[in-house]
Amino acid sequence: MAYLRISILALSLVFRSFAFSEAKEVIVGGKDISWNVDSSKTLNKWVQNKRFRVGDQLKWKSDKDSDSVLQVTKEDYESCETSKPVKANVTEITLDQAGPFYFISGVKEHCDKGLKLVAIAKPPIHVSPSPSPATPTGPVAGPAAPPSTNAAAGPGFSLSNGILGFAIGLVGIALI
Numbered sequence: 001m002a003y004l005r006i007s008i009l010a011l012s013l014v015f016r017s018f019a020f021s022e023a024k025e026v027i028v029g030g031k032d033i034s035w036n037v038d039s040s041k042t043l044n045k046w047v048q049n050k051r052f053r054v055g056d057q058l059k060w061k062s063d064k065d066s067d068s069v070l071q072v073t074k075e076d077y078e079s080c081e082t083s084k085p086v087k088a089n090v091t092e093i094t095l096d097q098a099g100p101f102y103f104i105s106g107v108k109e110h111c112d113k114g115l116k117l118v119a120i121a122k123p124p125i126h127v128s129p130s131p132s133p134a135t136p137t138g139p140v141a142g143p144a145a146p147p148s149t150n151a152a153a154g155p156g157f158s159l160s161n162g163i164l165g166f167a168i169g170l171v172g173i174a175l176i
Contacts, residue, residue, distance in 0.1 A: 035062065070105070071085060101119045102116070
């Protein structure tokens with residue numbers, strides 16, 4: 001019985017880790033902060049507390065006071081060079097690789113006043129299940145089920161798997 005409880009808890013942790021590795025849509029600065037020079041200090045504090053993953057999508061909230069957003073190189077970020085952006089008029093972007101992404105205001109004077117930010121994308125989380133032991137260390141309920149051959153399900157995981165893992169974890173905790 002203890003072996004079953006530990007197995008259920010381990011499975012719930014694996015499923016929950018897949019749920020947390022899903023890409024997310026992020027409004028830069030949150031829903032209450034616009035991309036403008038008056039918000040530059042708040043935006044920089046905001047981005048320091050964020051953890052981005054490859055696949056996340058950043059979206060800029062714009063209003064009548066918003067500047068354009070430029071994606072630039074590190075050198076252009078540091079010097080607030082607006083004449084040769086990697087991408088101009090950014091309203092949304094997918095962080096497609098690990099590493100830093102540099103963004104500045106399209107108005108040089110506003111960039112000079114601090115309207116710029118760096119979003120650092122971490123590699124996606126890949127959790128590999130550990131191999132099962134060759135011989136069980138506790139009681140076994142019955143023979144193992146054959147591996148699934150459902151090709152339609154594919155290797156991907158979704159939020160529903162994370163919710164399922166959470167539910168299994170709750171059941172496992174209740175059994176303890």
